[in-house]
Amino acid sequence: MLSTYRDKSVEKLGMQLREKIMRTLRRSLYVLRVDTGSCNGCEIEIFATLSPVYDLERFGVRLVISPRHADALLVTGPVTRQYRPVLENIYKMTPEPKVVIAVGACACDGGIWYNSYAVEGGVDKVIPVDVYVPGCPPHPIAILQGVLVAVGVLEQKIKKVSYEEESATRDWKLVKPLALVMYKDKPIKIPWELYRSIRLIARKYLGYLYSEKLVLDYVEAISGMRSIDELDDIVEKLSVAWKSQQARRALEEMAKVTRKYIVPAI
């Protein structure tokens, strides 16, 4: 019951990592949170990192309240005008050796406030930064990885990727053909106008996440349709499968549009 996570295949890797952690973090790492005017989203995720599920403290990392005790600074927020001198002071007060970790999109480069009159835009315009942790807000595991990369236990995973002109030649074929919809790698033929109207209706009722799924289900259902009377049964079956009032309203409107489209063709 205490050793629910023992897995023989990664046991050796885990022991190596543990030795590396013991060697590098010989004494505890003292961390200070600095909030330079954030929305508190990243702060909440830092609290979550310190909770028992993602536990940052098992690596010997401890939160302190004064810059004089700190080894690492976890900075969040785009640096607002009022906070700029305070941040410079905190950086000067922290004794060497020190590490600065910029957590969140605002701290990395200003986030969506990058060109506002009230912010400097990114922590690296004021103090030098060692590790950037992007995200809005970053996942607690991402913050955990950021702290471990800063200390030197883990290696960073991401690298700059650059594609040159050879990939842009004249033999370019559209991967997603214009008037075809792909369902499970199988193309379904419906006209582009109809597909566009259906997609707009689904997006209006269901939002970004589920509208794509509803469109694919509907299109697959009507491509197997033999006569226009089956449309009501299809709407009924799909509404019951989706168990949602919004989906039913969306499907009824989609059926209306489909009827208007198919009847003139016959």
Added chain:
Amino acid sequence: MAVVLSVLKTTLKKGKATHPYPRRSFDVDEYYRGRPVIKPEVCMGCGACVMACPAETISIVNDTINGIKTWEISYARCIFCARCHEVCPIDAIKLTREFELASKRKDDLKMVVKMKLARCESCKHYMMYSERQIMFVQKVLKKSLELAGAAEELSKYTMMCPTCKRNYIIRKIVAAIGGGVK
């Protein structure tokens, strides 16, 4: 004392709640919004994602002297809102589920795609549109215009830069009216 023992009994029964992160990777939800990744062989450089991004972290730079269009994204300012995924007309950019993006240099958080610009057929200068964009427009015209010959007529406009297009249309109008304007 009895309280301590009963709490201890519950704790031992439940076991450890901590996820052993570096030893085991963390699985996120099916719809988790992670880092957006572009397919360089599909992108045509239309700029829909550039207009849709709220943090303006995607940028397109047209070098009309050398004929190169550079598309660049920086994950430092990205807020993972998925608007670029929603708006792309050919499904070139999609959000994946990767979220472990810690990096020591801001330069490592970039992705760059380069493609060729098209040349105007009359004045031979580079236009601001890429070759793939023009091919896309010609395909859409062919598929959507029912009248025979209309697609071919309009396709002639696609290979001209805006200045040459203006001159061509003005000449056509003048010829249709009956001359007399220089």
